[in-house]
Amino acid sequence: MYDGAWRSEGRVGAEVGDGARDGELARNDGVAEVAFGGDGRLVHLYQSTPCRVAFPRAEPGDVPLGVFITTSGGLAGGDRLRFRAAVADGGRAMVTTQAAEKIYRSLGADTRIDIAVVAGAGAWMEWLPQETIVFDRARLRRRTDIHLGPGARALAGEMLVLGRSAHGESVASGLVHDAIRVHRGGRLVWADAVHLDGDIAAIVGSSAGFGGSTALATVVYAADDAASLLEGARGLLPGEGIHAGATVVNGLLVVRLLGEPFAVRRGFVQWWTGFRAAAGGLPARLPRLWSM
DSSP: OOTTTTSOOSOOOBOTTTTOOTTOOOOOEEEEEEEEOTTSOEEEEEEETTEEEEOOOOOTTOOOEEEEEETTSSBOTTOEEEEEEEEOTTOEEEEEESSOEEEOOOSSOOEEEEEEEEEOTTOEEEEEOOOEEEOTTOEEEEEEEEEEOTTOEEEEEEEEEESOGGGTOOOOEEEEEEEEEEEETTEEEEEEEEEEEEEHHHHHHSTTTTTTOOEEEEEEEESTTTGGGHHHHHHTOOOTTEEEEEEEETTEEEEEEEEOHHHHHHHHHHHHHHHHHHHHOOOSOOOGGGGO
16 A cells, blocks of 8 residues: 555755755755554654654554644745555555645745545545635645545545635735545545636626625545535534535545635634544544644
8 A cells, every 4th residue: 555655755954055046046855754553653754854753652542643834924926835645454544744835925826735545444534724814816726635445434534725814915926736536445536626716806896706705614524424514514613604515425424614814724624523523533633733
């Protein structure tokens, strides 16, 4: 399961100034890879600047926990990060991030983030990154690929925040292409992407777009029992102040939350904690760093 897929391709581990030519800006090119065995022990770890991986002690009764950390304080145009999180056959694990990721204004190049989430046969995997905050004129291309073995269950989510509204900042233009793909048994079974390009302010303000909302959360539960959990998932959706919905597509449970950043984060946490308890028999809580 780990051979080949866990070999990083291309240039990795670039330090500040590495490979920069005259007149060019230094770029981050970081990698973080972590894999847990069926018994919950760490079986694979790789990290290169600006990415690091931490392993806080899991709360009693909970699954092993890995935390991806980006030490650069944010990403700019031309930066690239690659994350890999896996659990072996029969194992259980959660991988999250230390804090919200910031995508700063670009001078023209895209910021690229590639994520692979792998769950072996009969495994349970949670991919739970904190929100990504996109600044005005940023250019983000992110792709998340989820790979499932037979009988595997993966609960994966992403939150996008357009601008720092608490600071009076908004996103007028730029690019956001945020794609999620699910593969079962090596076959693509679902693909989805949020694509915002050019006049983002108009899309956000349109009733056919975001309706004025500046935060969007997407959750995918990929498992054989997804359809049977739909009604329960709908019962966990937050109400006041958020547009929320849940459906089943090709055997996958898909949840969307749309609203203002703080309301979406609260709703996301509320839904996730309730659902992991119902679907996985796990404690209805998130790691402590989510409340810091």
